[in-house]
Amino acid sequence: MRILLAGATGTLGTYVGKELAARGHDILAVARRSGDLRYDITDPAQVSAMYERAGRVDAVVSTAGHTPFKAITELTAEDYLAAYRGKVAGQIELVRQGLARIGERGSFTLISGVLAREPIPSGSAASMANGALEAFVRAAAIEIAPQRINAVSPTVFTESLGTYGDYFPGMEPVPLARVAQAYVRSVEGALTGQVFVL
């Protein structure tokens, strides 16, 4: 398949891109400052330009999302809006504009995260964004069939424990290899409206 991969240069994006390529797929890597297609998906106009440039794709895969982390007493209204824009709006835009661009049996696989269901201190904006994304995926699925949509919702990566482990005490990490398999399952399988919890 010809797969558009947004967030291609991040820790997860790099791994997922390699895994999908190893399975014979043709990857179009999208990122802000490097990759095959250089666009910021939080800007709807750039999403249009990206799809225009990309041509026909069979699947859209996203590992792109950024939210502020601060104590709830320090988060501003603008911080929550930044979380919405950084993790929700951009990924919704990939779907919204992608519906007319991908094949009738095409799929979208978006990134959420454990904070949707298991919060941590300073994570309320991230939790909000992940909860929004997962509910959107369940809702979109019933309207876009036979096109499909799923979310991958991992806990902290084993490979990122050095950086983020202190924020997730006692929580079992997940290796990137397992997370990448959830993307494979979403792209190559037939499920829709699912949140793959890892």
Add this chain to the structure above:
Amino acid sequence: MRILLAGATGTLGTYVGKELAARGHDILAVARRSGDLRYDITDPAQVSAMYERAGRVDAVVSTAGHTPFKAITELTAEDYLAAYRGKVAGQIELVRQGLARIGERGSFTLISGVLAREPIPSGSAASMANGALEAFVRAAAIEIAPQRINAVSPTVFTESLGTYGDYFPGMEPVPLARVAQAYVRSVEGALTGQVFVL
């Protein structure tokens, strides 16, 4: 208790206000165009002015939230943003600014809805907003204790079947009386971080 009620003039707000008043609470009704305090909670500056005017309150209760309903192929990026502003940002702002205004044992009770978990066609923006709200509530709870926060997440109201019933085929409606009891439970009880599913 002295309870600030946002969205006081809606179908649910009116009912919840009467129920809480019947239980001996002192209700400060907030709505855009009527009620004791006339403010638009989707505007952070008006939330500040509202709290300034309200003085000390023991609990904040919200039944206020509005989102666009359209087919996913017709929803624009602005519509999703309107859903975020109309149901998520305003209620987060009630909490964000309210933390320093309500008592140490005060509580927030926000409104979500069934579409967070059971979508309907044309409801993807509403689902997104409800999912965001519920995840925020779970996350906020662990940071604000001993202050408390819960969400009430009802399906279609029995009393609204005439207007909205066609959108919820086969779904068992909930009477406003039961939904109001969830607000009572949240305000007078001791639970936090809960989503009361009705």
